[in-house]
Amino acid sequence: MSQRHFATIAARAGIAQDTAHDAVTPPMYLTTTYRLKALGQAGAYDYSRSNNPTRDLLAEALAELEGGAKAIVTNTGMSACLLALQLLTPADTLVIPHDCYGGSYRLFTNLAERKHSFKLVIVNFQQKDWVSQIEAAQPAMIWLETPSNPLLQITDIRAVCQLAKKLTARVVVDNTFLSPVLQQPLALGADIVVHSTTKYINGHSDVVAGALICADQAVGDELKWWANCLGITGAAFDAYMTLRGLRTLLPRMQQHQTNAERIVAFLQQQPLVSNVYYPGLVDHPGHAIAKAQQQGFGAMLSFDLAVDPVFLQDFLDALQCFTLAQSLGGIESLICHPGSMTHASMDASAQATAGIGPTLLRLSVGIEAIDDLLADLAHGFAVLESASRAGRPQSAPATNQASAKASGPSASGAIDSKQGFSQSLPLNPALTALW
Template sequence: MSQRHFATIAARAGIAQDSAHEAVTPPMYLTTTYRLKALGKAGAYDYSRSNNPTRDLLADALAELEGGAKAIVTNTGMSACVLALQLLTPEDTLVIPHDCYGGSYRLFTNLAERKRSFKLAIVNFQQGDWAERIQAAKPAMIWLETPSNPLLQITDIRAVCQLAKTLGSKVVVDNTFLTPVLQQPLALGADIVVHSTTKYINGHSDVVAGAVICADQVVGDELKWWANCLGITGAAFDAYMTLRGLRTLLPRMQQHQANAERIVAFLQQQPLVSKVYYPGLPEHPGHAIAKTQQQGFGAMLSFDLAVEPALLQGFLDALQCFTLAQSLGGIESLICHPGSMTHASMSAEAQATAGIGPTLLRLSVGIEGIDDLLADLAQGFAVLEAASQSGKPKGHSTGNLASDKAAAAVTDAGDTAGNKQEFSPSLSLSPALTALW
């Protein structure tokens, strides 16, 4: 781990490193190719898919922030996942958590089942037998997501890494939710960290990109080779924009988290909220572990509403500061319905197993004025309370969540599964969107 403070590393990423004209803010190298001085005498750069000065500045900063030996910047967060998986063979077993991000779940299951790229074992790290199940699987790689998306469950990174070393397994940790400001998995024993830098690292919802940071230089060099081979390295413009966002990472995370803590306290007082998922709460089952391996509890939280699913749309329509949208980690506040959005690619059964119900909502808390955010939520709850008392949904129907037929189907599905709430993506998405997500 670097001796410099996180704020210094982030704020000075690429600053005063221009060798051509001594520019304080580094220039953006949009060139695709570079002049060779002579045959067989290529310099550090020859083609930007392989190497690019702007992208390298970002990679160096991310490696220093995470305390890694090498970082590779990719063109999406999902391609960062794909890159890490290149270390596996068809004979290897990958262990994944049962409640990981829907896009990651889709990638892992389809590569294992349709492409036979590796064998797959799904483990619930919240159950007491997780270690025995991992030992039985004999994995080459263990994939962790902590806090998990969307239920913010906590996995003991250090304990998993200690077990992995006895098995000769590599541990990959998705650190997107917390960033290196709040959690450093490599320092806890992990081998690889992945990020969707689309989220908090960039922080402005205007770039799609990812990153892989490796503790070991040799592993990093191998994955850099694969990134060039597969053609999944990030673009110079995206790297430039991400560098600009990275420089304010620490103050952004501080404000994000401060706002989230106030919103959690507000939600706990709402009679129509049946449960709040946030590791900062003492009653959260992962609270004690989070305190030992994190430097804060982050700004992502979820909550279940104690209402019929048909009433959700009225609540969402009343919000003005929280935008209904995919993604997270930008300076703006977003609200998401995981069952029909981020985790729609999971089957109803998989969603139920993961604990994703039809009235679960996820918040990515932004940096707006907290009084405005609280007033916005209060307005939504006022509409929700009036609708629940009258027994009729408030707000216009968009065809997404407010359909009485869809709500009834969701309720029936939950009853069939032994009172576990399930949500079928096909009930709320058009066929085109169902195929996409």
């Protein structure tokens, strides 16, 4: 690990390292190719898919923040996940959590089932017998996501890594929800950390990118080769923008968390909220582990509304500071319906297993004034209460109400189908094909 503090590492990422003109803020190298001095005499850079000075500055900063030997910057968070999977063969077994991000779940299941890239075992790390499940699987790689998306469940990274060492398995941890400021999985024994840098690391919702950080130099070199081979390295402009966002990571995370704690307290007092999912709550099942392995509880939280799903749109329409949108980790506050958005690629059975119900909402708490955020939510709940008491959604067309109520929660609490739920909260037609 670096001896410098996180605030210093992040704030000085790339600063005063320009070798051409001693610029304090590093220039952006948009060039695709580089001049060779002579045949067979390539310098440090020859083609920007392979190496780029701007991208390298970001990689070096991320490696230092995570305490890793090598970082590879990719063009999306999903390509960072795909890159880690290049270490597996068709004979290998990958273990994943039952409640991972929907996009990751889609990638893992389709590569295993359609491409036979590896064998796949899905484990609920919240069950008491998770150790025996993993031992029976004899995996080559264990994938962790903690806190999980969207229910913020906590997995003991150190315990999993200790087991993995006995099984000679690699551990990969998705650290997107917390960033290296709040959690350093490599220090807990993990082999690889992946990030969607689109989220907190960039922090401004204007760059789609990813990163992978390795504890071992040799593994990092192998994965860098694969990144170049697959053509999934990040663009120079994206790296430049991400560096700019990274420099304010620590103060942003502090404000994110402060706001999140106030919102959690507010939600706990709302009669129309049946459950609040946030590891910072002392009665959260993973609170003690989170407190031990994290430096904070983050700014992501989820909650279940105690209403019929047909009233969701009334609540969402009433909000002004919380924008209904995909993604997370930006300075702006977002609200998401996991069942029809981030986890729509999971079928009803998988959603039910993961605990994703029809009225589950996820908040990415931004850095706006907390009084405005609380007032916005209070207004949303007032509108929701009025609509639910009237027994008639204000936002849904009257012709849809009967069928929307008929497609409400099943006995398992899962959404019965995308079509049924779309009558109360329509999906974007342009995105359904991608899911």
